[in-house]
Amino acid sequence: MHPMPEDWDTAVAVVAHPDDLEYGVASAVASWARHGKTVSYLVVTRGEAGIAGMHPDKAAPLRMDEERRSAAVVGVNLVEFLAHPDGLVEYGVPLRRDLAAALRRLQPQVVVTTHFGLTMGDEGPVNHADHRAVGLAVLDACRDAANGWVFPETGPPCTSVRYAYVASMASPTHFLDVTDTIDVGIASLREHRAYLDGLVLQQRAVMVSGVAACSEAGGGPGLVHAVCRGSRAGAG
Numbered sequence: 001m002h003p004m005p006e007d008w009d010t011a012v013a014v015v016a017h018p019d020d021l022e023y024g025v026a027s028a029v030a031s032w033a034r035h036g037k038t039v040s041y042l043v044v045t046r047g048e049a050g051i052a053g054m055h056p057d058k059a060a061p062l063r064m065d066e067e068r069r070s071a072a073v074v075g076v077n078l079v080e081f082l083a084h085p086d087g088l089v090e091y092g093v094p095l096r097r098d099l100a101a102a103l104r105r106l107q108p109q110v111v112v113t114t115h116f117g118l119t120m121g122d123e124g125p126v127n128h129a130d131h132r133a134v135g136l137a138v139l140d141a142c143r144d145a146a147n148g149w150v151f152p153e154t155g156p157p158c159t160s161v162r163y164a165y166v167a168s169m170a171s172p173t174h175f176l177d178v179t180d181t182i183d184v185g186i187a188s189l190r191e192h193r194a195y196l197d198g199l200v201l202q203q204r205a206v207m208v209s210g211v212a213a214c215s216e217a218g219g220g221p222g223l224v225h226a227v228c229r230g231s232r233a234g235a236g
């Protein structure tokens with residue numbers, strides 16, 4: 001594996017749900033923020049279908065607020081929501097248009113998303129349909145945003161994107177040492193109080209640490225958390 005390039009200043013992390021970034025990526029975001037980089041979050045849904053027993057009308061603002069607080073913990077000040085329907089996100093032109101428009105607005109040099117393969121790991125559970133739709137659309141939107149003939153109504157082309165990172169791949173190619181910020185990443189997860197209500201938060205925190213330990217065992221020196229770059233949809 002290779003260390004992630006550091007020759008950039010602005011990034012946007014794009015995921016389907018509030019809390020998707022808090023199981024590992026947030027630790028990397030905290031590290032980048034400490035090194036003076038500006039990272040913003042773009043969340044495709046408002047997470048309104050994510051809390052059993054709580055009506056979506058109540059869950060949506062609550063989860064958006066939790067994500068904003070979580071982002072603030074790792075140094076992210078800008079969090080945007082696209083309000084696609086939680087649980088029913090469709091890969092397609094409307095989603096690609098919304099994402100391309102956001103990239104044209106934000107002009108990031110780095111785009112981060114999460115694994116969009118069919119399963120989590122080679123033998124894990126089926127990945128969430130929203131994750132599968134969003135990850136693929138994010139990578140396609142990077143190309144769309146750079147093409148002035150595609151979605152011209154959303155503004156001038158975005159030609160700033162230099163790297164697209166996909167986290168939680170089964171076979172990562174790049175890594176970032178987050179030894180110094182993994183605790184901050186876990187703290188950001190704790191901000192999702194309502195979502196995690198009824199779950200064992202400590203178990204979640206251990207899970208984040210466990211991911212780090214696995215990465216360390218299989219990766220380069222000092223590696224605690226790995227993300228990989230590219231557009232390939234791996235199995236994990």
Ligand SMILES: [Zn+2]
Pocket residue numbers: 016017019020128131
């Ligand atoms: Zn999710």
